[in-house]
Amino acid sequence: xxxxxxxxxxxxxxxxxxxxxxxxxxxxxxxxxxxxxxxxxxxxxxxxxxxxxxxxxxxxxxxxxxxxxxxxxxxxxxxxxxxxxxxxxxxxxxxxxxxxxxxxxxxxxxxxxxxxxxxxxxxxxxxxxxxxxxxxxxxxxxxxxxxxxxxxxxxxxxxxxxxxxxxxxxxxxxxxxxxxxxxxxxxxxxxxxxxxxxxxxxxxxxxxxxxx
Amino acid sequence: xxxxxxxxxxxxxxxxxxxxxxxxxxxxxxxxxxxxxxxxxxxxxxxxxxxxxxxxxxxxxxxxxxxxxxxxxxxxxxxxxxxxxxxxxxxxxxxxxxxxxxxxxxxxxxxxxxxxxxxxxxxxxxxxxxxxxxxxxxxxxxxxxxxxxxxxxxxxxxxxxxxxxxxxxxxxxxxxx
Numbered sequence: 001x002x003x004x005x006x007x008x009x010x011x012x013x014x015x016x017x018x019x020x021x022x023x024x025x026x027x028x029x030x031x032x033x034x035x036x037x038x039x040x041x042x043x044x045x046x047x048x049x050x051x052x053x054x055x056x057x058x059x060x061x062x063x064x065x066x067x068x069x070x071x072x073x074x075x076x077x078x079x080x081x082x083x084x085x086x087x088x089x090x091x092x093x094x095x096x097x098x099x100x101x102x103x104x105x106x107x108x109x110x111x112x113x114x115x116x117x118x119x120x121x122x123x124x125x126x127x128x129x130x131x132x133x134x135x136x137x138x139x140x141x142x143x144x145x146x147x148x149x150x151x152x153x154x155x156x157x158x159x160x161x162x163x164x165x166x167x168x169x170x171x172x173x174x175x176x177x178x179x180x181x182x183x184x185x186x187x188x189x190x191x192x193x194x195x196x197x198x199x200x201x202x203x204x205x206x207x208x209x210x211x212x
Numbered sequence: 213x214x215x216x217x218x219x220x221x222x223x224x225x226x227x228x229x230x231x232x233x234x235x236x237x238x239x240x241x242x243x244x245x246x247x248x249x250x251x252x253x254x255x256x257x258x259x260x261x262x263x264x265x266x267x268x269x270x271x272x273x274x275x276x277x278x279x280x281x282x283x284x285x286x287x288x289x290x291x292x293x294x295x296x297x298x299x300x301x302x303x304x305x306x307x308x309x310x311x312x313x314x315x316x317x318x319x320x321x322x323x324x325x326x327x328x329x330x331x332x333x334x335x336x337x338x339x340x341x342x343x344x345x346x347x348x349x350x351x352x353x354x355x356x357x358x359x360x361x362x363x364x365x366x367x368x369x370x371x372x373x374x375x376x377x378x379x380x381x382x383x384x385x386x387x388x389x
Binding site: 054068169 | 249259
């Protein structure tokens with residue numbers, strides 16, 4: 001990973017993305033290469049689609065342990081189905097909807113027990129620093145850090161559905177609506193309007209706190 | 213549309229819940245500030261990359277999962293999962309998880325409890341069975357002449373069974389126990 005770059009360019013060096021969005025033809029080609037034995041293609045798929053899978057898992061508010069297991073299950077199953085996927089260019093949607101189904105199973109198994117703990121993500125420290133984290137190490141970044149923390153804090157306090165939708169939409173590179181649909185089980189056509197309203201709701205919260 | 217997975221429920225509970233929350237009724241006005249929306253989403257994307265990134269060890273496991281790509285084995289798909297397909301018995305909070313996998317003429321029934329795992333290969337036949345828990349490890353079991361097998365180790369987390377029976381290899385779909 002490149003260190004010290006800002007978010008808008010942090011992923012540009014990945015062959016997977018074009019202009020910050022997922023390139024569907026590229027995904028299809030990578031899947032085909034991976035089927036044919038190209039481990040580098042598989043790795044590029046993991047790099048490009050891991051954040052989407054993680055976002056879907058996080059959007060469902062599983063405990064850390066459950067989130068880790070679902071993430072693994074989804075990738076193991078994807079490896080297993082690799083040569084059998086009918087529309088390789090839609091691998092992102094396949095992963096997103098498989099992750100959703102596994103999350104719903106976990107939630108179902110927990111239903112009669114107790115609610116899961118909210119992930120305390122603000123306290124978590126990752127060992128490998130992401131490009132974004134490295135950016136925050138720079139001197140001019142202290143105020144930016146505070147702003148970003150406030151945005152995250154207000155996001156976490158949104159209603160369940162908005163939080164869920166935005167958590168998936170904020171995956172990097174940005175997911176397609178087809179992938180968001182698979183991730184949340186909502187119609188593609190309703191994503192745009194919901195996205196707009198949820199972002200406005202978040203903006204209203206931030207304005208109320210004078211945080212922007 | 214997407215036919216790779218079960219996508220028939222695009223307008224299911226989640227869509228309804230969005231409506232329940234009253235999001236659709238809110239009046240913010242549809243102003244031309246999509247640019248602002250995008251920058252706010254960019255901020256969220258930045259925040260997620262800092263505060264809730266994919267854990268490095270998980271990313272590594274996904275990279276290693278390429279080893280699980282195995283075209284020589286027949287894939288036995290999950291056709292029954294008591295968690296989803298069974299009607300729960302009132303008061304039964306610790307009932308075993310019953311799973312059925314199926315491919316061609318081979319069926320594998322598995323029962324997972326806190327004590328371990330037991331199952332049967334159908335039609336009944338002896339088989340060598342490997343319990344996979346990820347790209348790195350596997351424990352070996354043997355199914356007897358009746359196709360029955362047991363393990364006193366309960367799978368923790370994702371698992372799959374790799375069976376060698378009658379000259380062919382069958383792998384069950386990965387599943388979280």
